[in-house]
Amino acid sequence: MVYSSPWQSKATMTHSHPYFQVISQTPEYLLNYGPGYIGFTYSDPSFISKGIAYFTRWSRLSEIKATHALVVSGEDECIEAHVQSGVQRAKLSDYFNNPECQIFFRKPIELDELLAKSIIETAEKEIGCKYDLSLILGQATSKSHIGKLIREIFQGDAKSIACKIMNNDTRWICSELVAHCLDQQEQYRGKGILSIPAHTIDPQELFEDTTLFEPWTNIAI
Numbered sequence: 298m299v300y301s302s303p304w305q306s307k308a309t310m311t312h313s314h315p316y317f318q319v320i321s322q323t324p325e326y327l328l329n330y331g332p333g334y335i336g337f338t339y340s341d342p343s344f345i346s347k348g349i350a351y352f353t354r355w356s357r358l359s360e361i362k363a364t365h366a367l368v369v370s371g372e373d374e375c376i377e378a379h380v381q382s383g384v385q386r387a388k389l390s391d392y393f394n395n396p397e398c399q400i401f402f403r404k405p406i407e408l409d410e411l412l413a414k415s416i417i418e419t420a421e422k423e424i425g426c427k428y429d430l431s432l433i434l435g436q437a438t439s440k441s442h443i444g445k446l447i448r449e450i451f452q453g454d455a456k457s458i459a460c461k462i463m464n465n466d467t468r469w470i471c472s473e474l475v476a477h478c479l480d481q482q483e484q485y486r487g488k489g490i491l492s493i494p495a496h497t498i499d500p501q502e503l504f505e506d507t508t509l510f511e512p513w514t515n516i517a518i
Contacts, residue, residue: 317355321348324393326372330402333413335475336375337363337504338392338400350399355515361401363504366475368420369402376420378469383427384420403510407484419478427468432496435463436470464496472500485509 322329329349330336339362352361367377370386378384392400405412469477476495479485489508490498503509 317360318353319399320351320353322351323348324389330369331404331413332369332371332410333408333416334369334402334404335479335503335510336367336369336389336392336400336402337500338365338367338398339363340395340398342397347396348393350401351513352401353514358505358507359501361504362399363500366472366500366503368416368475368478370417370420376417376424376474378423378426378428378471378474380428380430380433384423384425384469384474386424403504403513405479405485405509406511412482412484415482416478419481420474423469423474423477429465429468429470429473431463431465432468432470432473436497436499461494461496470496472498472503476503479509 324330329351341362355361365377367375367387369389370376373388373390375387375389376384377387379387389400392398405416473495476491476498480487480491480495485491489506490502491509
């Protein structure tokens with residue numbers, strides 16, 4: 298099966314995996330990433346490359362790991378919620394030049410200059426906010442034995458309950474911030490994964506959403 302892609306770029310290096318193939322691409326602003334795009338990262342010591350990691354052969358988006366999310370705000374700039382600095386502007390080149398980091402982008406559907414500006418402005422309003430460590434613990438708890446106990450006691454979704462209890466409305470984690478920035482746009486509000494509260498969304502869930510983002514080119518295995 299082949300899907301249309303929001304961008305194409307010359308490959309610089311490939312990395313094979315039993316279930317998918319990764320191609321490293323040279324970052325080209327406004328060609329394979331741009332303002333308003335959502336970036337996702339994953340650190341893997343076994344992956345040696347620089348630039349953008351683009352997955353060309355896979356059967357499910359869940360095969361591709363995403364542990365951090367950010368909003369592209371410029372050629373070498375993003376806005377992200379980071380555990381070390383809270384919500385701040387950061388350099389994309391720090392990700393591009395890290396040989397052990399996979400960074401890849403998804404383009405929101407119907408993205409244009411005005412919509413990209415609005416997404417970025419929404420993120421800018423949160424600059425200076427602290428990182429929500431308690432919410433991270435809440436998400437982690439929901440996947441543990443404690444989460445199982447929460448389900449049994451409250452007879453509900455452990456993640457939703459744990460995150461609601463431990464969420465701080467004045468602080469952010471990465472995927473929560475990105476989900477918020479998208480949900481504030483009329484075009485995306487309540488669609489796809491945004492149908493659930495932003496504080497319950499993790500980077501993997503956001504990355505896998507097929508409603509909010511344009512599809513990638515895929516050569517199925």
